[in-house]
Amino acid sequence: MNIFKDILCVVDIREDCAAALERAVTLAENNQASLTVLDVVDRITAGIGMPDGGPISADLQSAIVAADMQALEELVDPYRKRVSIKVAVRKGTRFMETIRQVLTNGHDLVIKVTEKLDWFDRLFGCDDMNLLRECPCPVWVVKPQIKKSYRVILAAVDTDDGYPRAELSSRDAVNREILEIACSLALSDFAELHVVHAWQAIGESAMRGALMHTPEIKIINYVEQVRRQREIKLNRVVHEVTSQLGKGAAEYLNPQIHLIKGGARKEIPELAEQLKADVIVMGTVARTGVPGFIMGNTAETILNQINCSVLAIKPSEFKTPVTLED
Known part of the structure; x- marks a missing residue:
C-alpha cells in the first residue's frame, strides 16, 4: 500500500x-x-x-x-x-x-x-x-533517536457519532486515512498495530446524581448501549481498511483493538506509554469548517503528554491560515 x-x-x-x-x-x-x-x-x-x-x-x-x-x-x-x-x-x-x-x-x-x-x-x-x-x-x-524500524504503532480514531451530520463524513474519512497509514507503516516495519478509541457515555454522571434519581439498571443499560455502538463502528472501520490489504496482509497485521472507557486526553497517552508505542497516528483538527479551529484541545493535550513520534492527519478540506505572501 x-x-x-x-x-x-x-x-x-x-x-x-x-x-x-x-x-x-x-x-x-x-x-x-x-x-x-x-x-x-x-x-x-x-x-x-x-x-x-x-x-x-x-x-x-x-x-x-x-x-x-x-x-x-x-x-x-x-x-x-x-x-x-x-x-x-x-x-x-x-x-x-x-x-x-x-x-x-x-x-x-x-x-x-x-x-x-x-x-x-x-x-x-x-x-x-x-x-x-x-x-x-x-x-x-x-x-x-534513530530506529531502523518501529516495534509498536498506535492508531487513534474517533468513532463518536455525536457530531453535526456534515462533520461525520469528514471524520470517517480521517479515521480511514489514519488506519490506512498505520497499516502501511506496520506492514513495512513488521510492527504490531494497535487501534484505540476512548469513549464516554455523555450524561452518565448526571444520571447518577441526586437530581435525576435514575435507576441503576437503566444507567447500566444506557452505558452498555453506547459502548456497543462504538465497538460496532470501530470494528467496522478497521475491517473496511484491513480487508483492502488482502487476506494474507490482514491476517498478518491482526490489529489489536482497544476500546477504552474514559477521556481521550488521559487514556490515549497512558495507553501509548503502556504499549511503549514508537509512533501515534492520529487526527488533530477538532471541527471542520469552523474558522479558528486549527487544532482540537484534545489533540493538543495528548501531544503535550506523549513521549513518542507522532504522525498527524487533517481532513482533506482543511485550509491552512498560512499564505504564500509574507
Missing part, C-alpha cells in the same frame, strides 16, 4: 537530523515516492548601516543560502544511492516556509525531527506544534 508520493523532509543542518532523514529515505524507497530535503535559514533584515535590500544584506543573504545548500548536498549525498533526492533552501520562519513549500510543490507528507528542548518537559517545541496545527498535509514528527 503506497500511501505517500511526494515527501518533504525538513532538516536543520546545525542539529542532528539523521533520524528524520533516514525515515524519509526509507519511506521514499518503500512508497516509490519523490523526496525533497529542505532547510530554512533566517532572513537577513536591516541592521545598523545595512539597509533592507541593499547590496551588503543581499550579498550576505546569498552567501548564507549558498553555504546552506552546499551543506545540504553533503548531508544527502550518502543517501543518493538509495533514492533520488532534491534539496531546497528557503528564507524566513521555519514552520511558515515549510508550509509554503508544501503549498507551492504539493508535497503529501512533511517529516522532521523534534526540536531540541533541553529546558522543557515535553517532546514537541513551538515549531513542531505550529506545523502540527497549520500544515495542510500530514506531518510526521520523529524523535531524534
Whole structure:
C-alpha cells in the first residue's frame, strides 16, 4: 500500500537530523515516492548601516543560502544511492516556509525531527506544534533517536457519532486515512498495530446524581448501549481498511483493538506509554469548517503528554491560515 508520493523532509543542518532523514529515505524507497530535503535559514533584515535590500544584506543573504545548500548536498549525498533526492533552501520562519513549500510543490507528507528542548518537559517545541496545527498535509514528527524500524504503532480514531451530520463524513474519512497509514507503516516495519478509541457515555454522571434519581439498571443499560455502538463502528472501520490489504496482509497485521472507557486526553497517552508505542497516528483538527479551529484541545493535550513520534492527519478540506505572501 503506497500511501505517500511526494515527501518533504525538513532538516536543520546545525542539529542532528539523521533520524528524520533516514525515515524519509526509507519511506521514499518503500512508497516509490519523490523526496525533497529542505532547510530554512533566517532572513537577513536591516541592521545598523545595512539597509533592507541593499547590496551588503543581499550579498550576505546569498552567501548564507549558498553555504546552506552546499551543506545540504553533503548531508544527502550518502543517501543518493538509495533514492533520488532534491534539496531546497528557503528564507524566513521555519514552520511558515515549510508550509509554503508544501503549498507551492504539493508535497503529501512533511517529516522532521523534534526540536531540541533541553529546558522543557515535553517532546514537541513551538515549531513542531505550529506545523502540527497549520500544515495542510500530514506531518510526521520523529524523535531524534534513530530506529531502523518501529516495534509498536498506535492508531487513534474517533468513532463518536455525536457530531453535526456534515462533520461525520469528514471524520470517517480521517479515521480511514489514519488506519490506512498505520497499516502501511506496520506492514513495512513488521510492527504490531494497535487501534484505540476512548469513549464516554455523555450524561452518565448526571444520571447518577441526586437530581435525576435514575435507576441503576437503566444507567447500566444506557452505558452498555453506547459502548456497543462504538465497538460496532470501530470494528467496522478497521475491517473496511484491513480487508483492502488482502487476506494474507490482514491476517498478518491482526490489529489489536482497544476500546477504552474514559477521556481521550488521559487514556490515549497512558495507553501509548503502556504499549511503549514508537509512533501515534492520529487526527488533530477538532471541527471542520469552523474558522479558528486549527487544532482540537484534545489533540493538543495528548501531544503535550506523549513521549513518542507522532504522525498527524487533517481532513482533506482543511485550509491552512498560512499564505504564500509574507
